[in-house]
Amino acid sequence: MSSMSRNLIEMIRRHHEQDGQTALALLKEAMDSRGEITDDDRRQVAERSGLPEATVYGISTFYDDLVQPRGRRHVRVCTGTACFAATHDAHVDAIRDGLGVALGERSADGEVSLAETVCLGFCHASPAARDGDVIDAGPGLVERVLSGTMRDAGEPAPVSLLDEPVLTLPGDWAGLRHALRESTSESLLEAVKDANVRGRGGAGFSAGQKWQFTHGAEGAPKFVAANGDEGDPGSYIDKVLMESSPHLVLEGMALAGWAVGAGHGFVLTRSEYPRSKPALEAAADEARAAGLLGDDILGTGFSFDVTIVEGAGSYVVGEETALLASLQGLRGTVSARPPFPAERGIFGLPTLVHNIETLCNFPFVAMHGAEAYRALSPGATPGSKLVCFNERFTRPGVYEVRFGTSVRALCEDVAGGLREGRAIKAVQIGGPLGGILPASKLDTVFDFDELAAEGCMVGHGGIVAFDDTTDMAAVARHLLHFGAAESCGKCFPCRIGLRRAHEMFANGTTVDRALLEELLETLEVASLCAHGSGMPAPIRSLLAHFPEELGLA
Amino acid sequence: MIVIVDGVPTTVAPGTTVLEAARAAGSYVPTLCFDDRQAPFGACRVCLVGVEGAPGPIAACTTPVRDGMVIDTHDDRARRIAANVVELVLSELPVEPAEHTELATVARYFELGAPRWTGAVHAVRHGDDHPYLSFHHELCISCGRCVRACDEVQGTFALTATGRGFDANVAAGLDEGFRLSACVACGACADTCPTDAIGEVVLTSMLEGDREEER
Numbered sequence: 001m002s003s004m005s006r007n008l009i010e011m012i013r014r015h016h017e018q019d020g021q022t023a024l025a026l027l028k029e030a031m032d033s034r035g036e037i038t039d040d041d042r043r044q045v046a047e048r049s050g051l052p053e054a055t056v057y058g059i060s061t062f063y064d065d066l067v068q069p070r071g072r073r074h075v076r077v078c079t080g081t082a083c084f085a086a087t088h089d090a091h092v093d094a095i096r097d098g099l100g101v102a103l104g105e106r107s108a109d110g111e112v113s114l115a116e117t118v119c120l121g122f123c124h125a126s127p128a129a130r131d132g133d134v135i136d137a138g139p140g141l142v143e144r145v146l147s148g149t150m151r152d153a154g155e156p157a158p159v160s161l162l163d164e165p166v167l168t169l170p171g172d173w174a175g176l177r178h179a180l181r182e183s184t185s186e187s188l189l190e191a192v193k194d195a196n197v198r199g200r201g202g203a204g205f206s207a208g209q210k211w212q213f214t215h216g217a218e219g220a221p222k223f224v225a226a227n228g229d230e231g232d233p234g235s236y237i238d239k240v241l242m243e244s245s246p247h248l249v250l251e252g253m254a255l256a257g258w259a260v261g262a263g264h265g266f267v268l269t270r271s272e273y274p275r276s277k278p279a280l281e282a283a284a285d286e287a288r289a290a291g292l293l294g295d296d297i298l299g300t301g302f303s304f305d306v307t308i309v310e311g312a313g314s315y316v317v318g319e320e321t322a323l324l325a326s327l328q329g330l331r332g333t334v335s336a337r338p339p340f341p342a343e344r345g346i347f348g349l350p351t352l353v354h355n356i357e358t359l360c361n362f363p364f365v366a367m368h369g370a371e372a373y374r375a376l377s378p379g380a381t382p383g384s385k386l387v388c389f390n391e392r393f394t395r396p397g398v399y400e401v402r403f404g405t406s407v408r409a410l411c412e413d414v415a416g417g418l419r420e421g422r423a424i425k426a427v428q429i430g431g432p433l434g435g436i437l438p439a440s441k442l443d444t445v446f447d448f449d450e451l452a453a454e455g456c457m458v459g460h461g462g463i464v465a466f467d468d469t470t471d472m473a474a475v476a477r478h479l480l481h482f483g484a485a486e487s488c489g490k491c492f493p494c495r496i497g498l499r500r501a502h503e504m505f506a507n508g509t510t511v512d513r514a515l516l517e518e519l520l521e522t523l524e525v526a527s528l529c530a531h532g533s534g535m536p537a538p539i540r541s542l543l544a545h546f547p548e549e550l551g552l553a
Numbered sequence: 554m555i556v557i558v559d560g561v562p563t564t565v566a567p568g569t570t571v572l573e574a575a576r577a578a579g580s581y582v583p584t585l586c587f588d589d590r591q592a593p594f595g596a597c598r599v600c601l602v603g604v605e606g607a608p609g610p611i612a613a614c615t616t617p618v619r620d621g622m623v624i625d626t627h628d629d630r631a632r633r634i635a636a637n638v639v640e641l642v643l644s645e646l647p648v649e650p651a652e653h654t655e656l657a658t659v660a661r662y663f664e665l666g667a668p669r670w671t672g673a674v675h676a677v678r679h680g681d682d683h684p685y686l687s688f689h690h691e692l693c694i695s696c697g698r699c700v701r702a703c704d705e706v707q708g709t710f711a712l713t714a715t716g717r718g719f720d721a722n723v724a725a726g727l728d729e730g731f732r733l734s735a736c737v738a739c740g741a742c743a744d745t746c747p748t749d750a751i752g753e754v755v756l757t758s759m760l761e762g763d764r765e766e767e768r
């Protein structure tokens with residue numbers, strides 16, 4: 001029982017055994033070299049990837065990076081939620097008008113092209129835009145885009161508010177050395193279960209249980225897949241980890257691989273973060289040279305290596321079954337579970353899928369044990385959490401915090417409240433599928449259950465503040481535009497329902513509240529994955545807290 | 554193992570899906586993306602049923618049964634939500650589906666009228682290059698049955714899903730029509746299509762066309 005084609009997966013597995021590139025990697029190359037993909041490219045990619053021509057065609061029409069034609073100069077303007085909160089999209093209009101090219105179009109002379117991108121992860125300095133691999137952000141952005149004087153924007157270093165940092169360390173492989181020397185893979189698995197490490201990608205699923213499932217699954221070899229597709233607009237936590245602490249990420253993967261019996265790992269990075277893949281590859285090279293990755297690690301007989309794969313622009317690829325499809329070079333659509341990745345993942349073999357931040361928890365557990373890990377957030381969810389703040393705050397950046405503080409403490413004490421004397425109107429926590437907390441509810445405790453009680457979630461930990469100048473109907477349009485544009489198109493409720501929900505807010509008439517709520521319930525109950533079932537959450541928050549702004553009838 | 558479907562105890566093998574169990578018990582569960590010659594796909598979400606103890610309706614086609622599971626194919630919420638999904642499907646088509654199609658049959662089952670949600674519809678695009686197969690892209694509801702028929706039943710891989718979100722559709726080969734694709738004209742796609750987006754060109758109508766040309 002599976003909706004990912006077993007025949008195609010088998011073709012891909014055989015091709016991989018011969019070290020061939022995936023169809024997606026080859027299509028990306030074609031796009032990078034010519035700025036568009038022709039049918040000749042597709043035929044060649046089919047030949048070289050061993051996949052049918054139709055399959056290659058389908059892949060080439062799925063990803064943002066493959067469908068947007070590129071001029072000699074290709075400008076991508078960030079339309080993420082932090083950029084929206086900063087300018088209410090004024091930067092998008094100004095760049096479009098100034099360049100004289102519509103979004104998704106290329107000028108007739110082929111000189112310049114403009115595309116939307118969500119999101120570049122420069123939410124601390126919004127608005128942001130990209131030209132080639134130069135990412136610029138902050139005041140004066142529009143002028144620099146239009147005058148062709150863009151320059152790389154800086155990024156704040158992550159800050160830990162714990163006595164001893166856990167997740168903001170660069171990674172020194174001490175956890176793996178310690179585990180290989182002092183422990184067994186079984187006892188590490190027990191320690192991770194005992195530590196009650198919960199997944200940091202959004203769902204909060206028990207990491208120990210996933211390890212147990214993958215460890216016990218029939219089939220070999222097994223794999224570890226690191227989910228670096230941090231698509232949540234307003235979140236740049238995994239970006240910082242992959243680019244500032246790549247050794248910590250790789251060490252976490254090796255530990256997980258050791259415990260579940262996997263010998264190879266794949267990391268999927270985002271093409272919106274062009275610095276992630278080089279940073280991870282450089283770290284992997286260093287680790288191989290130090291005998292920490294590769295065959296017979298530190299003489300223990302354990303072998304583990306990694307492959308870094310860059311995506312091509314799709315939010316839903318962050319969903320685990322879509323991630324696996326994309327890692328294998330297919331269309332990044334969601335598959336029904338069961339089978340779970342632990343049973344049938346990459347090449348149809350058992351695969352442990354973890355978010356990047358989750359992986360970074362394992363070196364600490366391996367080194368210090370479950371009790372020390374649980375003690376990091378006394379009386380709350382074990383471990384620590386990285387959160388990040390958008391440009392509206394006085395001190396935006398990535399911070400390591402304990403679970404169990406209040407959202408107000410995070411917003412006011414950690415991030416310093418809003419700049420320019422503005423007041424918080426509402427915050428969205430945990431990405432576009434997270435509910436929206438109005439200013440009156442900022443005393444809510446930052447933890448899984450407490451946020452869930454307010455229709456919100458920890459999610460991935462991005463905190464985006466909307467200031468008191470924000471029109472909440474525009475927030476609804478912004479979120480539903482994103483939701484509809486990023487629907488993978490697999491399940492009917494999400495594919496059609498998010499389009500209709502966006503139309504209800506965007507067509508200029510009043511919104512029939514009863515009909516909207518019927519649609520939201522249909523999305524919540526019937527959608528195949530968290531994209532369709534989660535997008536109603538922030539809309540429900542807006543209905544609960546800002547009904548007078550939404551033009552309801 | 555034994556499951557209870559609409560009050561009827563039914564013996565099924567482990568690994569059976571809720572949909573298979575319901576059908577074995579003689580209960581009707583409407584579907585759009587399901588074809589019992591193919592692996593379950595879980596896309597249309599029209600096969601929602603109630604299961605005792607579950608937090609909400611579940612998709613019958615992709616959920617394996619558990620021993621003692623109590624399944625209600627008449628669950629009010631499941632039926633209402635499934636009807637909404639079919640209504641959304643009708644809202645994306647520029648024309649009503651032909652009466653004999655599976656989509657029209659399911660719409661009649663739910664007693665649906667004109668969709669309450671309206672907005673963009675699929676652009677009309679026809680592929681008439683092939684002697685036996687016709688393509689009406691605007692009728693495609695992305696159920697994936699044609700793509701899976703070509704993959705799992707015929708093994709030809711001439712079809713693919715295309716695009717993303719509301720713009721998802723299907724294409725033969727490089728979207729240049731059936732004739733230039735790897736299609737072997739087996740007709741499995743037309744046979745399984747629930748909307749006539751892919752249909753068989755009726756020979757008699759071709760003959761009539763020829764006669765008109767002769768005149």
